Amino acid sequence: MKVLITGGSGLIGTRITQLLQEKNIEVVHLSRSPSSKFGIKVYKWDWKKEEIDEACFNGVTDIIHLAGAGIADKPWTMSRKHTIIKSRVETANLIFKTLKKLNHSLNAYISASGIGYYGAITTAKVFKEADEPHNDFIAKSCIYWEKSADQFSDISSRVVKLRTGVVLDKNSGALAKMDKTVKYGIGAPIGTGKQAMPWIHLDDMAQLYLDILLDNSFNGVYNAVAPEKVDNEAVTKAIAKALNRKLFLPNVPAFVLRTIYGELSDIVLKGSHVSAEKLLNAGFEFEFPKLDEALKDIYK
Template sequence: MHILITGGTGLIGRALIDQLSDHQITLLTRSPSKARSMFSRSLRCIENIDELDNFNDIDAVINLAGEPIVDKRWSDQQKGIICSSRWGITEQLVKKILEADNPPHTFISGSAVGIYGNQGDKEIDESFISNATDFAHAVCDNWEKIAVRAKASKTRVCLLRTGIVLSQEGGALKKMLLPYQLGLGGPIGAGKQYFPWIHIDDMVGGILYLLNTESASGAFNLTAPNPVTNKAFSQALAGALHRPHILFTPPFAIKLMLGEAGQLLLEGQRAVPKALLESGYKFQFSEIRPALDNIFAN
């Protein structure tokens, strides 16, 4: 299969490409030379989508590109970067798909559970329609609307409503490790907000499953079947590292550091992967403590 991937040098993309050794990969990246150095296998790396005359010989597109959403405060400029890094490349991909005489059979495009907004302890699946008005919802909502236009070409579209991906190689877990390793970790505020997590192996496994399951289409929560509160996650992380769990981070500190972006840590979604489970995917890690134990054992 010839697969075009965007965002391939990110946490999820790197792990995914490692599992696609039997396929021909074209990687759209801002730095082809850097991308080539990151992988032991041979990849075609392109800097501009127009280096591809058309998508007629591409079987599937996996769109993982996007500026990290919680790395910086949400200034107007940063909001613009977050939006354009998702919407712009998705629009380009959809345009190429619609122009192809023989379009890709599958388009898997990123999104996030942030589309649901803050829903407290309400369990939500892919059928939930949110009336949220916050920035994260707006980003994901428009991102998905752009992606689904590819269906007009008879291309199968799957939307990845991703939770917090757990891996030592990067992402949220790597950033939060140090205070826990020093015995200074703890929940954020009361820790009642839900933490929709997923092990990196299931994140990649879920994408591969959707890629190879012709009957799968629509939105999929890429989250473990058993979401936990921030406090329960914090306790599990401290336990997996054999460290005490006695402190907490006050909400005002998060707001001071991140401003509006702090809502991603202070709010949450009790999202469950109903669509993925009903389609037949079997999770390797459904419970948080075994997932963390596995990560730190590697």
């Protein structure tokens, strides 16, 4: 087995790389700006110029596609929306086209996707993999992202797509932003606080990618979320508890976020629960099924 990770320099890719190295599985990265951070071979690509170092595919049996412009990094201007979609879809297309040209087949193509597939909406429904997608920007992005993965069924024995919830880690991602406000004593739930916030511990996220690589029975789409369902208020309270801080401010009004972030604010102001049942039935064992335990581990 030799695994190629796109966007492997990011939060999830870094942890997967460490896990693969611990298991002595060969791993290489594709990056826009290769560095020697991991002591592995990192190849360069530039999807805007349709350039890719074809040597990156030498001996590769499996690909994990994580690359993509940060969804919540900048306000969703029209140009940012294009970048969010193209950096995921055109990168996948470039890999596919190159592998076809090289007549190179794969054991597995595993692509990140998001729970945004079900839309930035608040409903009582608990979404499952067979549910229809929503029709807002974030859902459409996930639809295009997943379609770009589906084409790999032509050259890969398996195509797996992970509709990922908020990945929890101390140093980056959503939790790092949320816990800063709690640490500074200005933490508070956002909007009504009742919007669902499907989540997964970074270690479970990385272990899931590893299990999928090693277990051929994983195929198709899975919600990558922990089984415990919580809302924004519960997460904020759990962070305060884990950090031994008090929350005393009223909720941050929705209009404040809307004014600052525009449409992007929808992904924090709205949210529905997502089911982990398919993943559990597939035999995945969460190390951190409960939020309190996950946060205890993260802040230990």
